[in-house]
Amino acid sequence: xxxxxxxxxxxxxxxxxxxxxxxxxxxxxxxxxxxxxxxxxxxxxxxxxxxxxxxxxxxxxxxxxxxxxxxxxxxxxxxxxxxxxxxxxxxxxxxxxxxxxxxxxxxxxxxxxxxxxxxxxxxxxxxxxxxxxxxxxxxxxxxxxxxxxxxxxxxxxxxxxxxxxxxxxxxxxxxxxxxxxxxxxxxxxxxxxxxxxxxxxxxxxxxxxxxxxxxxxxxxxxxxxxxxxxxxxxxxxxxxxxxxxxxxxxxxxxxxxxxxxxxxxxxxxxxxxxxxxxxxxxxxxxxxxxxxxxxxxxxxxxxxxxxxxxxxxxxxxxxxxxxxxxxxxxxxxxxxxxxxxxxxxxxxxxxxxxxxxxxxxxxxxxxxxxxxxxxxxxxxxxxxxxxxxxxxxxxxxxxxxxxxxxxxxxxxxxxxxxxxxxxxxxxxxxxxxxxxxxxxxxxxxxxxxxxxxxx
Amino acid sequence: xxxxxxxxxxxxxxxxxxxxxxxxxxxxxxxxxxxxxxxxxxxxxxxxxxxxxxxxxxxxxxxxxxxxxxxxxxxxxxxxxxxxxxxxxxxxxxxxxxxxx
Ligand SMILES: [Zn+2]
Numbered sequence: 366x367x368x369x370x371x372x373x374x375x376x377x378x379x380x381x382x383x384x385x386x387x388x389x390x391x392x393x394x395x396x397x398x399x400x401x402x403x404x405x406x407x408x409x410x411x412x413x414x415x416x417x418x419x420x421x422x423x424x425x426x427x428x429x430x431x432x433x434x435x436x437x438x439x440x441x442x443x444x445x446x447x448x449x450x451x452x453x454x455x456x457x458x459x460x461x462x463x464x465x466x467x468x469x470x471x472x473x474x475x476x477x478x479x480x481x482x483x484x485x486x487x488x489x490x491x492x493x494x495x496x497x498x499x500x501x502x503x504x505x506x507x508x509x510x511x512x513x514x515x516x517x518x519x520x521x522x523x524x525x526x527x528x529x530x531x532x533x534x535x536x537x538x539x540x541x542x543x544x545x546x547x548x549x550x551x552x553x554x555x556x557x558x559x560x561x562x563x564x565x566x567x568x569x570x571x572x573x574x575x576x577x578x579x580x581x582x583x584x585x586x587x588x589x590x591x592x593x594x595x596x597x598x599x600x601x602x603x604x605x606x607x608x609x610x611x612x613x614x615x616x617x618x619x620x621x622x623x624x625x626x627x628x629x630x631x632x633x634x635x636x637x638x639x640x641x642x643x644x645x646x647x648x649x650x651x652x653x654x655x656x657x658x659x660x661x662x663x664x665x666x667x668x669x670x671x672x673x674x675x676x677x678x679x680x681x682x683x684x685x686x687x688x689x690x691x692x693x694x695x696x697x698x699x700x701x702x703x704x705x706x707x708x709x710x711x712x713x714x715x716x717x718x719x720x721x722x723x724x725x726x727x728x729x730x731x732x733x734x735x736x737x738x739x740x741x742x743x744x745x746x747x748x749x750x751x752x753x754x755x756x757x758x759x760x761x762x763x764x765x766x767x768x769x770x771x772x773x774x775x776x777x778x779x780x781x782x783x784x785x786x787x788x789x790x791x792x793x794x795x796x797x798x799x800x801x802x803x804x805x806x807x808x809x810x811x812x813x814x815x816x817x818x819x820x
Numbered sequence: 821x822x823x824x825x826x827x828x829x830x831x832x833x834x835x836x837x838x839x840x841x842x843x844x845x846x847x848x849x850x851x852x853x854x855x856x857x858x859x860x861x862x863x864x865x866x867x868x869x870x871x872x873x874x875x876x877x878x879x880x881x882x883x884x885x886x887x888x889x890x891x892x893x894x895x896x897x898x899x900x901x902x903x904x905x906x907x908x909x910x911x912x913x914x915x916x917x918x919x920x921x
Contacts, residue, residue: 469921557921580918585834587918604917608886612876614835616920626921652888654915656833659844663913665890668897 391507395519399526406434406526430454435527439481452642453481459641460484462549464537464565466491466513468500468616468626469555469579469633475503476634478521482641484529485521486549489513490536496820500623536697537561539686542568551637554578555630559613560697564689566591566600570677571685575649576600577636579629582619584658586629589667590636590649592677597649602671607693625657706784711791713800715808718774726772727765729758731786740818742776742809750777753786756793772798778820780805826850828906830865831913836887839872840865850906858889859902861912877914888915 410432429450431439435457442448461477463470466489478485493504493516501513508516514532521530533545537556542564546552552574554565562578569576575593578600580586592599632653639645652665676683690697713721730737730745737747748758758766765771773790777783783801790799802808810819829847837844850856850864859881866878876884882902883889889896890913896904906912 465921467921555921557919559919562919580921582835582918582920585918587834587915603888604886606885608917609876609884612884612886612916613919619835619920621920654833656844663893665888666894666898668895 388507388511392511392515392519395523399522402526431457435481438525438527442480448642448644452644455642456481456638457483459551460486460549461551461553461637461641462486462488462546463553463555464488464561465555465557466501466503466517467497467555467557468581468621468623469630470553471501471503471517472627472630473553473555473579473633473637474517474521475524476631477637478525478528478530480634480638481525482528482638484531484549486531486533486545487514487517488533488535488537488545489517490534500621500626502623502627537565538697539564539689542686543572546572546574549574551640552576553633553637554580555633557615558695558697559607560689560693560695562600563607563693564686564697567676567683567686570599570601570681575640577633577640579633581621581626581629582614582616584622584625584656586625586655586657588629588632588636588648588653588655589651590640590647593640593647593649596669598668598670599674599677601676602669602674603667605671605675607695610693610695613695622657625655628655628657703779704781704784706788707801711787711800712784712803713774714803715812718802719813721772721774724772726774727762728774728776729753729762729786731775731777731782736778736820739820740806742806745776750782750786754789758790759793766794766797769797772800775799775801777801777805779807824851824853826856826906826908828908828910828912830869831911833913833915834918835916836877836914839877840869841871856906857902858891858896858904858906858912861906862902883914886917888917889913890915 431450431453435453436443439453443450443453459482461482461484463474463485466474466487470487470489474485474487489512491513493501493508493511493513495509497504498506503517503520504513505516505520512534514534518530518532521528535541537545546568552565552569554562554576556562556565566576570592576591578591579588591597636647639647650667650669652667654663654665655661670677672678675681728742728745730741730747731750731753732747733749734747741747748761752758765773775783775786775790780801780803783805787799787801791797806817807819810817827847827849829845831845832840833844846869850861862878862881862883866874870877877887878884891899891904892911893913
């Protein structure tokens with residue numbers, strides 16, 4: 366028995382709608398559950414000491430500010446030498462702002478909330494995507510498509526309903542950063558881009574807040590505390606000039622191992638707890654480097670505060686937040702920006718490519734070999750951009766290049782690298798027909814074949 | 821090998837190794853009568869072991885913004901940066917800063 370296509374379409378739409386309703390229902394029910402649990406605890410607390418069938422009701426005086434629930438919940442920290450009631454109470458009276466609810470923000474918020482922080486702010490503008498789940502461990506299959514801050518909040522309240530959690534579904538920027546940051550004691554940089562890192566640094570310096578900064582890519586991680594204490598440098602003291610954009614790789618392009626962000630994010634929570642409670646010695650003035658591929662931690666002694674730092678010196682040039690996208694010549698998100706290297710007539714779209722597939726042509730996929738292994742178009746051959754730029758294609762495709770009429774088509778993941786490759790090859794072979802596919806394999810997925818995987 | 825040879829180790833981390841044939845650690849011998857500074861070492865690296873896009877490593881005779889130089893696990897800024905005089909068995913680490921999360 367087969368279903369007619371139009372029925373399938375209807376069924377799909379209905380199912381999607383139902384799932385969306387159920388999702389919303391789940392969020393509502395979770396909220397109700399949390400409210401009820403809170404009310405129940407309040408009643409229990411009020412009744413505590415009232416008669417429970419015990420003849421003489423005896424209320425033992427408390428020796429500290431912690432409730433019975435808190436003592437049970439944090440018992441392993443309370444009996445921990447060097448932490449105890451004093452640090453636990455400080456932690457409960459502390460607030461933390463976590464900027465970025467991704468691979469670093471998930472573990473750091475999880476440990477901060479579980480450990481008994483009083484108040485946590487979560488900042489992220491993005492929605493949960495399936496490609497987040499391997500490392501952003503608070504989000505689940507059920508919260509795909511929801512705002513990350515909401516998904517995280519509901520997961521965190523399941524762990525510890527005592528913590529007050531405030532969400533900001535926004536991109537932190539020069540307009541809102543100071544106002545948000547000033548409401549918190551310790552700030553955690555769990556962001557994914559250079560622009561926000563500079564902005565967050567300056568905002569923390571201007572508001573005199575310590576900044577626990579973590580970062581991760583591939584198998585590597587880095588961690589330090591900025592602007593904490595008299596001699597501790599800020600991010601700008603270390604990096605007065607932003608890196609050239611072409612030297613910056615994000616997790617979406619370079620990849621990242623989930624456990625690496627787990628390690629660094631967990632350590633950010635630890636550093637934040639140390640800053641808030643005064644326990645132990647923080648990483649202020651030191652940089653921790655983690656080479657996860659080889660299992661090596663290194664602890665680097667950093668310079669002190671720069672006397673000519675533009676923001677944290679005694680005579681700062683920056684006294685209010687500036688335009689950080691301009692300063693860095695980059696955008697404040699890890700979304701890939703569409704490159705406009707070639708003119709429209711030097712490119713083809715996926716539909717034009719479909720039409721010319723029956724004619725002889727050479728389709729070169731310029732992605733790295735490991736990405737070529739994930740998925741590819743039929744009859745494509747792989748030559749990574751790097752090799753194209755090294756002119757390895759001249760020898761490899763000697764026969765094809767001999768035929769000036771044979772069209773050469775270049776494709777990549779999103780249509781950026783293919784433009785660089787096409788431009789390079791055109792310069793070398795100006796009389797050949799060399800085109801690249803606009804939007805690359807992403808366009809193929811969206812316009813030709815939905816079942817073709819994108820990553 | 822003469823008495824003036826200077827044996828040191830160079831290390832690359834967090835992506836900086838990609839510019840140097842993807843080798844994370846190497847022992848090198850610097851030859852010559854004169855003393856070796858980091859400034860001179862960078863020129864030597866450019867000429868001898870830098871395999872990819874030099875502009876992503878060197879800019880205006882120094883390392884490009886976003887690369888930290890660490891000498892025996894200490895920020896080079898505390899040791900004189902380009903003018904630091906390299907000592908026998910020094911460990912010099914070049915690390916790219918990461919921004920992802
Ligand atoms: Zn500074």
